[in-house]
Amino acid sequence: MIEVKxxxxxxxxxxxxxxxxxxxxxxxxxCLIGINGVGKTTILNAIMALTPIDKGQILIDGEPxxxxxxxxxxxxxxxxxxxxxxxxxxxxxxxxxxxxxWNQGRATELLEFFRLNKSDKISSLSKGxxxxxxxxxxxxxxxxxxxxxxxxSGIDIFSREEIANVFTSHLIENRGVIITTHxxxxxxxxxxxxxxxxxxxxxxxxxxxxxxxxxxxxxxDVMREVYQNEKLLKTR
Amino acid sequence: xxxxxxxxxxxxxxxxRYFKEQISIGELDPGEEIPSRRELANMLKVNPxxxxxxxxxxxxxxxxxxxxxxxxxxxTDKQILGKVREELILDAVDTFVTSVSPINVPVEELLELVxxxxxxxxxxxxxxx
Numbered sequence: 001m002i003e004v005k006x007x008x009x010x011x012x013x014x015x016x017x018x019x020x021x022x023x024x025x026x027x028x029x030x031c032l033i034g035i036n037g038v039g040k041t042t043i044l045n046a047i048m049a050l051t052p053i054d055k056g057q058i059l060i061d062g063e064p065x066x067x068x069x070x071x072x073x074x075x076x077x078x079x080x081x082x083x084x085x086x087x088x089x090x091x092x093x094x095x096x097x098x099x100x101x102w103n104q105g106r107a108t109e110l111l112e113f114f115r116l117n118k119s120d121k122i123s124s125l126s127k128g129x130x131x132x133x134x135x136x137x138x139x140x141x142x143x144x145x146x147x148x149x150x151x152x153s154g155i156d157i158f159s160r161e162e163i164a165n166v167f168t169s170h171l172i173e174n175r176g177v178i179i180t181t182h183x184x185x186x187x188x189x190x191x192x193x194x195x196x197x198x199x200x201x202x203x204x205x206x207x208x209x210x211x212x213x214x215x216x217x218x219x220x221d222v223m224r225e226v227y228q229n230e231k232l233l234k235t236r
Numbered sequence: 237x238x239x240x241x242x243x244x245x246x247x248x249x250x251x252x253r254y255f256k257e258q259i260s261i262g263e264l265d266p267g268e269e270i271p272s273r274r275e276l277a278n279m280l281k282v283n284p285x286x287x288x289x290x291x292x293x294x295x296x297x298x299x300x301x302x303x304x305x306x307x308x309x310x311x312t313d314k315q316i317l318g319k320v321r322e323e324l325i326l327d328a329v330d331t332f333v334t335s336v337s338p339i340n341v342p343v344e345e346l347l348e349l350v351x352x353x354x355x356x357x358x359x360x361x362x363x364x365x
Contacts, residue, residue, distance in 0.1 A: 029283065168277040168284060189247055189282045209246055209286060218243030 001025050002047060002073075002145060002176060007056035009042055016042050018200035019056070024193070026144055026176040029167060033184055033223065034197035040180040041078070043197075044147045047178070048075045060145065071101045073145040076138035078153065080130055084123035088116060088133055095137055107140035110171065114162060128159030135163060139171055146172070148179045152186055160186055188219050196226055203230060239280055247282050251290035253324075255299060259310060260321035266312040270300060 002024040009017040016039045024030035032040045045051040047058055049065045060069055082091045088111070096102040111118055114132040122133060131151065138146060152160050166172060167190045181187065184194075188208070196204045204226045211217045217225075239254045241247060258264040271279065277287035291308060294300045298316045302308040311317065336346065 028285065164281060165278065168274075168281060170274060173274070173284060188243055189241055189280075189286070192283060192285055209248065209283075209289075212244055213246040213249075216244050220243065 001059075001061060002178065003057075003059040003062075004043065004047065005057045005059070007043070007046055007058060008054045009039070009046060009051070010054055016200055017046070017053070020197070020200065020202055021056075022195045022202055022205050024145075024176055024178045027174050028192040029172070029177045029179065029190060030193040030195060031184070031187065031191040032178060032180040032195050032197060033182065035182055038197045039200050040197060041149055044075060044149055044178065044180065047147060048073070050075075071099065072143055073147070074138045074141045074143045075147045076134055076149065076151065078149040078151075080122065080134040080137075082122055082133075082137065085121065087119055087121050088136075089118040091122060091133070091137060092118070092140070095140070099141055101142040103140050103142045106142075106171065107136060110136040110140055113166070113169075113171070128155045131155050131159065132163065135166065139166065143175070145176045145178070148177065150180055150182070152181060152183065164190060184219050184223070191219075194219055194222070196223060198227075198230060241280070241282070247286045248290040248293060251276070251280065251282070251287065252293050252297075252299075255290075255294060256320045256324055259299070259317060260324055264310050266310055266314075266317060268310045269307045270310060272307060 004023070005021050007017050007020045008015070020039070020043060022030075032043065034040055042051065046053050047060075047065070049058075058065065060073060063069070065073075082094070086094065092102075092104070092107050095107075096104065114129075114136065116129060116132060116136070120129075122130065125133065135148075135151060138148070151163055155163070164186055167177075167187070179187070179191070191208055194204075194206055194208055194211075195202055204222065206222060208219050211219065211222050215222075239250070241250055255264065255270075264270070270276075273287045273291055274284060276282075276290075277284040280287070291300065295302065295308075298313060299311055299320070300308045301311055341349075
């Protein structure tokens, strides 16, 4: 389980996270939703210890993150972090050299799944295919937790569908996934848990299927409700 | 396998209903092997945990059964299978009656309308949503 507890973070004088708390379980897909600028990426960066936090605590399976944790958790950023001149094959070798958890069998499977050509240079790929390589490099690691930052943004519908297919395949099974997005439409039926963020705090966290079952509400219905309540409170 | 999911009903219940429909129209036969949970999740583009929950619900209702290390199958229990069709029809009729009763239509007139509509709508079946 990933536990984010009362995390606060300032950039200069600007408070980005004002006490964010939520948990993400293994075997579940947790979706952080919020408009641009509410701190979604900052939270992922904080979980990965890529940015220091001012207050609060983040635990992964009960322990604070340390060097060893990076064999257990991986972060797929919204833009690929690989040398553009490398071919996909070279990028895979690079990952293999770097991580003991690299699973080449799974990487090969993902290559086929996304119909990518391993001799292609990363810089020569379309936006959609670059996003797929980015996912491949993260998902081929045998880790328990995967963090994905906006895997669907700026990608054509068919690539989005292919990426969504990953979530229902054994490539994700049993792992804990945290995904950020500002458009829920594509993945409404794929996610277990929804964490709504606004202005540096969690406004609501709920289980998507339970909202449908107990209240007859879609994820978007709940979001709209929360958003309207917020607006009311602010105008008061 | 074609199922259009809506966003407001629990997904697992939509899946259970879909299986019931397929059973009642004979698309799924008694004893027929059904996809694994993983395959179903992938086919319907739903969360694997949800597919698992749908199968658990169907197992509890006796619609499917799983023997150790074998794929799940549709039940061969005639009583249960017979009930499936009945339940679907009664559910639909109940919904219809609930929505039409406030309008106070004489039942004869209503039956006439139903007969009319039903025969024309079964011709263009693909309009079903």
